[in-house]
Amino acid sequence: MVYAPGIASPPPAVGTVVVDTGRDGRIGEFRGVAGPYWSLRPLGGGLEWEAAPGAVRPATSTERLRAENARCNARSRGDVL
Template identity: 65%
Template sequence: MSEENTAAHRQEPPQVPFLGTLLVDIGHGNRVGEFRGVSGPYWSLRPVCGGVEWEAVPADVRLPEPMERLRAETARCNARSVGRIP
């Protein structure tokens, strides 16, 4: 295999997002969470409606599609309105 072909198949490591960025973890069933920080080789994500953080493999994380973002933001607003999160 030529060097050009192998270079094209290499993926750059994902850039660390800003705190609070909404992300989709495809490694955990497309869970949507807020980026909370880096924990060793993993990224810590927290459910948008509160709850226990989980660790995601950065290569398994992507930005949400517009509809995923809308659902997550609506769920967060609904949780706030009934007092489940501050």
């Protein structure tokens, strides 16, 4: 997937980890297309949200690791996920 700000690219494969730049860099998994939007879900599960395709870019390996580590830390603290 090639990222160009404001320009939608073809949807990634389901399960691809992406960053929603329209929501302060929120990281999620691509779940599918919902009308003109892409459905994303937090890495550890939870409520999906819709994002404008032009505001979504692939997550870097560092971003993916940071999000997975935050989820593991929350789980170890007993936070609700």
